[in-house]
Amino acid sequence: MLKQLFLNKRKSFEVFTKAIMYLSVGLTAALVLFLLLYILICGIPNITPELLMSKPSYLTEKIGILPDILNTLYIVFATLLLVLPLGVGAAVYLTEYATSKKMVSIIEYAAEALSGIPSIIYGLVGMLLFSNHMGTCLMAGALTLVIMNLPTIMRTTQESLKTVPQSYREGAFGLGAGKWRVVRTVVLPGCVDGVITGCILSVGRILGESAALLFTAGFAHAVNGLVDGLAAPGATLTVALYVYAKEQGEFGVAFAIAAILMLLTLLINFAATLVQRHFAKRRSI
Amino acid sequence: MKKLVITMLSMMLMCFVLVGCGAENAGSVSTDGSTSMEKVIGGLGEAFQNNTGIVFTYNPTGSGSGIKAVEEGRCDIGLSSRELKEEEKALGLKSTVLAYDGIAIIVNNENTVTDLSLETIAQIYVGEIINWSEIGGKDAEIVLVGREAGSGTRDGFESIIDSVDACNYRQELTSTGDVITAVSQNPGAIGYVSVASVKDSVKILTIDGVAATEENIKDGTYLLQRPFILVTKEDEALSEEAQKFFDYITSGDANDIISAAGVVPAN
Amino acid sequence: MKKNQFLENFIHGIFLLLGLITVGCVLLITMYLVISGIPAICKIGPINFLFGTEWASTAKEAKYGILPFILTSIFGTAGAIVIGVPVGFMTAVYLSKLACPKVKSAMQSVVSLLAGIPSVVFGLVGMLVLVPGIRKVFQVPDGAGLLAAIIVLAIMILPSIIKMSVTALDAVPKEYEDASLALGATPVETYFRVSVPAAKSGIAAAVVLGVGRAIGEAMAVMMVAGNAPNMPNSLFQSVRFLTTAVAGEMSYSSGLQQQALFSIALVLFLFIMFINAALNFFLKREKE
Numbered sequence: 052m053l054k055q056l057f058l059n060k061r062k063s064f065e066v067f068t069k070a071i072m073y074l075s076v077g078l079t080a081a082l083v084l085f086l087l088l089y090i091l092i093c094g095i096p097n098i099t100p101e102l103l104m105s106k107p108s109y110l111t112e113k114i115g116i117l118p119d120i121l122n123t124l125y126i127v128f129a130t131l132l133l134v135l136p137l138g139v140g141a142a143v144y145l146t147e148y149a150t151s152k153k154m155v156s157i158i159e160y161a162a163e164a165l166s167g168i169p170s171i172i173y174g175l176v177g178m179l180l181f182s183n184h185m186g187t188c189l190m191a192g193a194l195t196l197v198i199m200n201l202p203t204i205m206r207t208t209q210e211s212l213k214t215v216p217q218s219y220r221e222g223a224f225g226l227g228a229g230k231w232r233v234v235r236t237v238v239l240p241g242c243v244d245g246v247i248t249g250c251i252l253s254v255g256r257i258l259g260e261s262a263a264l265l266f267t268a269g270f271a272h273a274v275n276g277l278v279d280g281l282a283a284p285g286a287t288l289t290v291a292l293y294v295y296a297k298e299q300g301e302f303g304v305a306f307a308i309a310a311i312l313m314l315l316t317l318l319i320n321f322a323a324t325l326v327q328r329h330f331a332k333r334r335s336i
Numbered sequence: 337m338k339k340l341v342i343t344m345l346s347m348m349l350m351c352f353v354l355v356g357c358g359a360e361n362a363g364s365v366s367t368d369g370s371t372s373m374e375k376v377i378g379g380l381g382e383a384f385q386n387n388t389g390i391v392f393t394y395n396p397t398g399s400g401s402g403i404k405a406v407e408e409g410r411c412d413i414g415l416s417s418r419e420l421k422e423e424e425k426a427l428g429l430k431s432t433v434l435a436y437d438g439i440a441i442i443v444n445n446e447n448t449v450t451d452l453s454l455e456t457i458a459q460i461y462v463g464e465i466i467n468w469s470e471i472g473g474k475d476a477e478i479v480l481v482g483r484e485a486g487s488g489t490r491d492g493f494e495s496i497i498d499s500v501d502a503c504n505y506r507q508e509l510t511s512t513g514d515v516i517t518a519v520s521q522n523p524g525a526i527g528y529v530s531v532a533s534v535k536d537s538v539k540i541l542t543i544d545g546v547a548a549t550e551e552n553i554k555d556g557t558y559l560l561q562r563p564f565i566l567v568t569k570e571d572e573a574l575s576e577e578a579q580k581f582f583d584y585i586t587s588g589d590a591n592d593i594i595s596a597a598g599v600v601p602a603n
Numbered sequence: 604m605k606k607n608q609f610l611e612n613f614i615h616g617i618f619l620l621l622g623l624i625t626v627g628c629v630l631l632i633t634m635y636l637v638i639s640g641i642p643a644i645c646k647i648g649p650i651n652f653l654f655g656t657e658w659a660s661t662a663k664e665a666k667y668g669i670l671p672f673i674l675t676s677i678f679g680t681a682g683a684i685v686i687g688v689p690v691g692f693m694t695a696v697y698l699s700k701l702a703c704p705k706v707k708s709a710m711q712s713v714v715s716l717l718a719g720i721p722s723v724v725f726g727l728v729g730m731l732v733l734v735p736g737i738r739k740v741f742q743v744p745d746g747a748g749l750l751a752a753i754i755v756l757a758i759m760i761l762p763s764i765i766k767m768s769v770t771a772l773d774a775v776p777k778e779y780e781d782a783s784l785a786l787g788a789t790p791v792e793t794y795f796r797v798s799v800p801a802a803k804s805g806i807a808a809a810v811v812l813g814v815g816r817a818i819g820e821a822m823a824v825m826m827v828a829g830n831a832p833n834m835p836n837s838l839f840q841s842v843r844f845l846t847t848a849v850a851g852e853m854s855y856s857s858g859l860q861q862q863a864l865f866s867i868a869l870v871l872f873l874f875i876m877f878i879n880a881a882l883n884f885f886l887k888r889e890k891e
Contacts (some may be wrong), residue, residue, distance in 0.1 A: 065791045072701065075693035076710065079765070082647045082758060083713045089728060095671065109378035110593070127610070148618050160883060161625040167879040168632065168872070169819020171846050175853070175868050176632050179639060185397060186410060198628050229607060231614045259721040260741030262821050264849065269395050284395050293822065297373055298396070298511035299533055302727075309724045316719030320712055370794050398854040477744035484830065484851045485661040486860070501662040506841050507717040507747050510851050514730075521735045 097303040107272050114304050118272045122285035129193035140203025146212040170263040190281045192268025204249040204303040212244025224233040244330035250328025251323045261289045270294050340444040365581045369415030370400020372530045376597035380585050386388030390577045399488040406567050407413050412578035414567030417488030428570045433602040438531035438548040439560040442538040446523045449473040451542045458497040463504040481507045481518050482529035493528045532598030553600045640869030643862035648876035658832040660860040667863045675835045675842040690766030693762040699772035700794045718762035718872045726826030743839045747829040750838040754821050760813035771805020808885040815878045821846035845871045
């Protein structure tokens with residue numbers, strides 16, 4: 052009798068938890084599916100070649116997102132160009148040069164703190180630190196993003212540096228190479244996959260960023276070259292989405308941009324998986 | 337070694353870009369300020385740029401920051417959708433009215449109310465009237481939608497209905513588009529936005545029987561209106577290009593463009 | 604030889620400098636926030652500022668009490684955790700233990716997709732779908748408020764919770780589970796009574812990460828929370844979070860109002876630093 056009760060209890064626990072699990076997974080999947088479909092259905096009909104290839108005009112009341120696409124490219128380029136040497140350098144210091152354990156833990160703690168700071172605070176600090184001195188411009192936005200993405204690049208590089216076998220380094224030292232030479236010829240080539248993964252993750256984060264850029268990079272829609280573009284205020288795609296949806300109530304354009312961003316996110320996730328798979332394969336050989 | 341040199345070079349390159357960032361472009365006009373003026377100033381700037389080839393930039397940051405930007409010399413002309421305060425004038429700033437903008441009272445398309453008096457609006461916003469049935473509508477609670485503290489539209493609206501800081505908002509939104517969206521999604525909502533940006537998704541009420549048309553705003557019978565102001569420095573001449581732009585938009589030549597943007601030219 | 608030694612030292616120095624940049628950034632951010640946040644707190648008075656219940660920054664007799672924002676941020680985050688954590692946790696257990704590899708990888712890309720959606724899009728969809736939905740379902744005059752914000756936040760923290768919990772659960776040694784199974788426990792019992800307790804630090808870290816994400820989110824919340832500076836008395840109350848208080852008034856602010864906004868940012872920053880310390884604590888324990 053008691054045993055039966057016990058077995059029943061076990062059984063119902065099993066059924067109950069399983070049901071909740073399926074429910075949770077279903078809910079998560081349904082949510083993403085709903086969001087994806089909602090955005091694509093509202094957005095894709097509005098993506099026209101004209102929208103992609105023109106700039107907005109107040110006189111003819113047309114909206115084009117070419118300047119925003121260019122600005123996004125510029126800011127991604129500038130941010131990566133600055134953050135890569137910094138992040139990779141920091142990672143190399145941590146894994147190759149640092150001797151004091153305390154120093155390593157301080158730097159790692161700082162990196163963790165940086166990745167936990169919300170983007171609105173980055174926006175404020177970026178405004179105080181950069182925009183107030185050099186004006187509201189893409190470069191100020193890019194510099195803010197550099198600080199934001201530093202921990203990402205650092206972490207991915209560090210992880211891939213750890214997988215470079217110690218014996219490689221020892222072999223190179225044994226052949227009489229100096230520290231720098233070892234780092235340059237053995238260690239750095241080994242962290243390419245980490246750097247690429249870090250870049251992909253950073254690009255994803257830059258694409259989705261709005262709060263940190265609104266106060267630092269402004270939101271103008273002018274078509275510029277790279278250098279002028281970085282020196283002028285400009286909106287990235289996400290900021291443009293924010294402005295069109297909020298200031299002007301242009302939901303068609305907003306959803307079109309949202310759909311483009313979603314497709315880019317899919318592409319980026321796909322690329323990240325491919326890169327990881329590629330390097331995992333190479334490593335296993 | 338080579339890589340080191342390349343890294344160094346690229347860093348130096350970035351430094352140059354940084355320096356370039358602070359420098360002003362030659363032959364350009366920069367404006368900064370009110371988000372409500374985006375449509376009118378954007379149109380004027382575009383026409384000016386097409387006619388003269390002088391590069392025009394506009395940074396929609398808000399009236400307050402636009403005024404500050406002029407004061408600190410970060411832009412040529414500031415844009416404000418409220419009159420300058422005394423303490424701002426004391427800093428040596430000068431205001432020139434560019435145009436007048438009506439503030440539209442908007443409700444949901446399902447709402448049956450079509451006209452309100454200024455007094456009633458004030459009573460609604462301070463919370464003395466809380467149900468649409470009290471003023472001839474359906475039995476539904478009135479949902480007050482407004483703008484955030486510091487907005488030029490809110491400032492203008494509250495000072496005209498004489499209830500500055502007495503309004504009892506249900507939602508405080510940070511942009512014109514948000515207010516329109518919130519009102520269009522809720523049958524019981526009422527909100528205020530610049531006439532120029534109203535869309536079909538919401539209904540504009542008449543005030544004491546007067547509609548928010550260009551004539552009514554111009555002759556002052558439509559009471560809910562505020563000026564669009566150009567802010568410059570009192571004792572410092574504009575650059576040649578900026579002066580050209582200033583003259584162009586205040587001369588009356590550009591009135592078509594100003595009207596097309598939905599506001600009433602002052603000159 | 605001497606030249607070589609010099610070069611080595613020089614390069615060592617450069618890398619040290621690069622390594623210290625993160626520390627420098629954290630110090631710089633802290634310093635700037637403290638410098639720009641302290642003056643207003645001093646002027647208003649710390650007690651009036653932190654425990655004042657009224658916020659009227661543009662009134663003639665301006666009042667700067669941020670207790671409503673602090674409470675809203677705490678309640679909102681707690682609400683998001685209450686909804687988001689069970690769903691995320693259960694999903695994570697399923698993905699890590701029960702799902703076949705194909706489902707697992709498909710769901711993982713779904714979760715990454717959710718993480719990649721810009722927060723503005725969440726706000727937009729929330730405004731067009733969630734807010735009217737709440738109004739109709741609960742028969743309230745307006746749907747924008749605490750509940751809408753909680754739901755949006757709960758959805759936004761799902762990816763962090765799922766990803767981190769899956770990593771923690773995947774790392775549980777297979778031997779533990781095998782031993783439990785061999786003793787006659789069913790798979791589900793094993794996962795919940797053996798694997799989950801073994802991964803509890805990692806899961807705790809996931810929850811803390813979720814708290815950090817929720818408390819720091821600004822753009823999406825601003826579009827659905829209503830933003831009136833009320834005390835969070837009910838789920839349908841229009842409320843303002845710490846983040847939205849800063850983001851909402853920043854662009855128009857001046858003088859003491861702007862300084863007070865920086866003070867709010869400082870308070871938010873302190874919250875985040877506290878959460879970071881907690882996160883670090885759990886992660887350290889996980890490593891050991």
